[in-house]
Amino acid sequence: MRRAVGQMGVRRTASTLLRLNQVDGFDCQGCAWPDPAPGHRHTAEFCENGAKAVAEEATNQLLDREFFARHSIADLEGRTEFWLGKQGRITEPMVLRPGATHYEPITWEDAFATMAGHLRRLDSPDEAIFYTSGKTSNEAAFVYQLFVRALGTNNLPDCSNMCHESSGSALTETIGIGKGSVSLEDIHRAKLIVVVGQNPGTNHPRMLSALEEAKSRGARIIAINPLKEAGLVRFKNPQHAKGLAVGTELADLHLPIRLNGDLALFQAIGSLLVQWGALDHDFLADHTTGFTEYAAHVAELDWAKVEASTGLTREQVTEAARMFADSPATITCWAMGITQHHNAVATIKEIVNVALLRGDIGKPGAGVCPVRGHSNVQGDRTMGIWERLPDHFLDAIRDEFGFDPPREHGLDTVGSIQALRDARARFFMGMGGNFVGAAPDTEATEAAMRNAALTVHVSTKLNRSHVVHGGEALILPALGRSEKDLTGGQVQRVTVEDSMSAVHASHGPLEPASEHLRSEVDIVCSLALATLGADHPVPWDAFRKDYGEIRRRIARVVPGCASYDEKVHQPGGFVLPHPPRDNRVFETPSGKAVITSTPLEVLDVPEGRFLLQSMRSHDQFNTTIYGLDDRYRGVKGGRRVVFVHPDDIAALGMVEGDHVDLVSEWRDGVERVARSFRVVAYEQPRGCVAAYYPEANPLVPLDSTADKSNQPVYKSVVVRLERAGSGGPGDGQGSVSQGPGSMRTDEPHHLA
Secondary structure, three states, rough: OHHHHHHHHHHHHHHHOOOOOOOOOOOOOOOOOOOOOOOOOOOOOOOOHHHHHHHHOOOOOOHHHHHHHOOHHHHHHOHHHHHOOOOOOOOOOOOEEEOOOOEEOOOOOHHHHHHHHHHHHHHOOHHEEEEEEOOOOOOHHHHHHHHHHHOOOOOOEHHHHHHHHHHHHHHHHOOOOOOOOOOOHHHHHEEEEEEOOOOOOHHEEEEEHOOOOOOOOOOOEEEOOOOOHHHHHEEEEOOOOHHHHEOOOOOEEOOOOOOOOOHHHHHHHHHHEEEEEEEHHHHHHHEOOOOOHHHHHHHHHHHHHHHHHOOOOOHHHHHHHHHHHHHOOEEEEOOOHHOOOHHHHHHHHHHEEEEEEEEOOOOOOOEEEOOOOOHHHHHHOOOOOOOOHHHHHHHHHHHHHHOOOOOOOOOOOHHHHHHHHHEEEEEEEEOOOHHHOOOOOOHHHHHHHHHOOEEEEEEEEHHHHHHHOOEEEEEEEEOOOOEOOOOHHOOOOOOEEEOOOOEEEEEOOEEEOOOEEEOOHHHHHHOOOOOOOOOOOOOOOHHOOHHHHHHHHHHHHHHOOOHHHHHHHHOEEEEOOOOOHHHHHHHHHOEEEOOOOOOOOOOOOOOOOOOEEEEEOOOEEOEEOOOOOOOOHHOOOOOOEEOHHHHHHHHHHOOOOOOOEEEEEEEOOOEEEEEEEEEOOOOOOOEEEEEEEEOOHHHHHOOOOOOOOOEEEOOOOOEEEEEEOOOOOOOOOOOOEEEOOOOOOOOOOEEO
16 A cells, blocks of 8 residues: 555545456456455455555556657666656657657657558568567457458467467366456365465465365365465455464465476376276266276386476375365466476466366366466456457458458567577567567567567557667556546546456546547557548447447457347446356267376486576566565565575585576577576475576577467476676577666665
């Protein structure tokens, strides 16, 4: 609250936060955790990080044309991501002309004409890339993908490519739909909840309230994570006196797993369940395929490999398996600690295997639950933001709007960076987010973006993507979710979808930060009119004047969205259909859920090297840095820290507080370096280290991606630690280091 009041003032804070996540209010800009049913919401239905997210957007600090006149691009390049984000709301469209040193104002009409001119000069529509962040509303996402396909390309990378693409790939193959199969009520009713590769205390804080509710009803909780995160040790709920004073010990069992050991763990659990006969035989017979092969596969399980991969003892694994066997209803939740590994898709399939063995799909209090990290990232995908949209969706667009969308698959995030790098793409547009800050291999990403002829970012605040630009660059300031949208002369609502397929309306209470802001819907439709013309078969002008017209078209195009406009005006909205959850129907080629068999391999790490995971601090959301502290982990005043086991620090001949360079090693022979990280002692498996994202992004090779999903591998990066200033790589094979053109976050850092 102190942070919110400091940025918004007392009155603005109260009027805003009391509308946050309410039935007649606006949806949080932060994580995608679902809201309780109408009538069951607290007056303060938000968490600490949700309040920070609102304060960042609704700040009284404004960033105007005088700011850009004072600060050249060269000056802004040298600033930290934290500093850039604290300069305030962007108040009018800005342009960086070719060869110019400063951004300057531009009218909206000229901005759209500039974009349309660049798009018309492309040799092919496939030279254009259109990125989407998870904050974009369903209405904006729908018209955005419609414009891109009307232009003639499927180049629609989005933040799912970097966070849960592996989840979608694995779930679609195994249960027929790339979404989780549980509701918030299921969480409350579960008898066992497994939280794996996820830190809800920092990334999804409202989830802790749901876990507390489940514990009060007798649920047990297993936490599986290399670091023992504070939020799952003892949760003090500020929404009631007892919770704040005493707190709830959430995790009954913590498994400090070695990085990349989750596949082995769940395969071992499945092996024990088969061995014990702790199976739902009727469910397996009626609704699954592949069990016979799987049972034979896990009967040959190599326990030495399991222990080497997980870093756990057989006794620890057996204790967890027994909890699965004893539970009549289990939910397994995961996030990017699972999805950002080379074997992420296979690992999630092992999680699904265990759920299928127990019949934990399509029954109350049970299921699989990928926890999405951004408020509408799942909704964007539902609306068609996907480079590989299925033919039936494209057919529906054709039948509704009278043009045939392209059928060839487009570029995802990694493919887009590669295309820009190789001069196969020349136009980049980002609908929200901070693409440069979020993407892997910072040096390669920045060089690729500078190859573009035009870069465009629809934004509320300044970030690194605005200063790593193409030959020409535009910043288009958008309304925030907390602000009133009066586009078309009427009050407009937008809709979003949460992690559990619930869709609801959102509209902000605040006056816009500037009269020059436009909604995302308005921006997309105005660009479409400037590029495609008023005689195009899609009614762009009608769409920007009345979002209800967009929703009526969504109802006829998007699967599961019949009567969309009517349903979203119901209190609390509605839940999209999910065949496995609703009816135990699995829309796979066999018509059954698929149990898979995967070889078990141990990730080999050379002597003297470590496995690095990137993670968020408690004072950030995605690439937005709220502050320089991480009170859950005892860090204050800075972010360039690397968490190392105390025994590993000693083995390196170092002491806590020493500064090291992080050097990643990859099969391309290039050593990537992130310099000067302070060593912090922290309990975790030996051989594992952790550092904050995006500071660790320069260490993630662009070509290091998950099998099948092509998701960047931000976890299990092989690194070595060298004393800072010791010379870095010198093998003559080339290097990529964090120099002046790379992301800088060089604040002072010390421990509490």
